[in-house]
Amino acid sequence: MQALDLLTSRRSEKKLFEPAPSKDQLEKMFQAALHTPDHGKLQPYHFVVIEQDRLAYLADLLKEAVNELNLGEERLKKAESFATRAPMIIGVVAKINKDIKKVPAWEQMLTAGCATYALQLAANAQGFANVWVTGPWIDGSALRQAFGCEQHDKIVALVMIGTEEEKISRDPKVINTENIVRYL
Template identity: 50%
Template sequence: MNTLALLTTRRSTKSLTAPAPDELQLDTILQAATQVPDHGDLTPYRFVVIHSEDGQNRFRQLLRDTVTQLNFGEESMKKAQRVGNMAPMTVAVICTPKTGKPEWEQQMTAGCAAYAMQLAAKAQGFDSVWISGLWVNSPLLKDAFACGEKDKIIGLIMLGTAVCSPDAPKNTDVSAFTTYW
């Protein structure tokens, strides 16, 4: 797949199954994440890869416990079940801001790293979805991922093979949100 096709056709896929990337493919995905714009070469991110059966079970329990702890209700519990079983591999992208530099820039870098993972996965024939919502603010996930006071979970990148073909690429009319000078 050429670069422009990759950039213009990547879509999120919420129904993922095995296979997930193997060790070499995952290394390529993580390498791609490290090549993003990073003002000052701060590397303001780190990754937690959840792929073993024990890791997946622990992750699922943390999602359920988050719903219970924060009293989010039955609908959120159903969502926790869906998210916990969405993919055979999850990579948590965590922004670890360095002191003395704008945090927003560092969060943008971590966000770019998450997107680069999605693109690198797609380039290798895998699909993904970036999950955020209530999960990125979960005190239990933050604790499990050893987040410091200023660390922020940017997203959970779910990786695997699409159960069915992803949606067709958007046919976006850019004139609705583009101004030319």
């Protein structure tokens, strides 16, 4: 797939099935993430791969977060089914160091976001569909602990990855840029 085609045809897909990326395919995805813009070469992020029987553990962590944060019955039902919607989920944690004056926290957060997007594009380039999900449960204490978060870290994504049931051929959506582009 050509890079420009990939960038202009990317879309989120929520119905994901086996297979998930192999170890070699995951390595390519992580290599793509490591090549995103990174002022200070901090690599202010880390990834948590969740698959197979650990998906049930993720569901337990999400349910615990729902109860801890009083998110209600509807969110509890979503937490119960969340981890069954893809064969692999990759958690992305922004590793924020507020003591680095040269690279402010907001810039470190953007780098983690860029790394997440690069990971998604690398998955797409290898034939895998995905969707970036967050939600209020990402602030759950047990989930943060399981993901190795420190005080200022932020879980920025739960990227669900797998294979689409059926490839749907769609023409790239052309979006009007008139309202978002300005020239000086």
